[in-house]
Amino acid sequence: MIRITREADYGIVLMACLAQAEGQPRSAAALARQRRLPLPMVSKILKSLARAGLLSSQRGAQGGYSLAWPAAKISAADIIGALEGPIAITECSDETHDGCSRQDHCEISGHWSRINQAIYTALQSISLEEMSRPDQPRPVRFHSPHRVTTVNAAGHPV
Amino acid sequence: MIRITREADYGIVLMACLAQAEGQPRSAAALARQRRLPLPMVSKILKSLARAGLLSSQRGAQGGYSLAWPAAKISAADIIGALEGPIAITECSDETHDGCSRQDHCEISGHWSRINQAIYTALQSISLEEMSRPDQPRPVRFHSPHRVTTVNAAGHPV
DNA sequence: CTAATCGGTACTGGATTAGTACTATTTATG
């Protein structure tokens, strides 16, 4: 399972809430209540998003967070990147990765970056505006409980 | 950071090795030596890949593993899916995810599946054959140590 | 002034994962 942290998971949910709020600031507590998420966690996430420039914050009474950009200009990649750092699927890209091969560079390291690039592009093509539309009740489920039926390569037919 | 397990990481490296072996079977020990990876780990991964139908195994002396399909027909999604189960970025898609919202369905659950789909498509577009070409020494690094310069949305210019 | 709210840091418990150990099974080869 390719995984993002729960922080990024919640982050997208929260951003979607704020997108629906139409620029009106919402407090961390209000969002936590609305989504039934633990307040400290929500607070932490919103802080990170604000620091990354995706949200603008207003301190003091009646303060709160609101989107710093139109929802259409914010992508899933932006949100995930803000909360998890650079979008990279392995630590391979970091300089000290020596257990991998005796050569200076792992032979396929270049291809990792290609994979990263592909994922990044995919995530960037999804805007917050799209995600915050409360449309489709629950479309086709992408993965089934048993992977063999969907993803697996044994049957291979994609 | 979007992450795959190290198992999948190694898995791709090993598959790339086998792709370069041109159908000739390689033993787990040989591959472990070649890549300086712990043998038990390599063994475990190869077993999983074989069970998923991506590799065929030959027992006994002079045995080993070899690709069950042409490298061009195997995608990164196949390998990762075989080692990590279905490609899903959150557990949101599983039935019992109730901490998220008081409603039966999380408002953006449908969009998670869209994100999954996008990533899956991206991973599937990358074939093992592409990855096993030992070309480009080290192309443009996708992410920099400081995310602000590449991914981040504060500067936003993507 | 006071209450509400954001901002930052450090800590802890728990889940997940990497890695190991051991044994059974299969098969080429002398």
Place this chain on the structure above:
DNA sequence: CATAAATAGTACTAATCCAGTACCGATTAG
């Protein structure tokens, strides 16, 4: 036929990482 080489399977352990908590400081509306 005997032996050695290799895969197959399973259970276990140790370490890492992450979610979540707690606490206090800074800012601002009323």
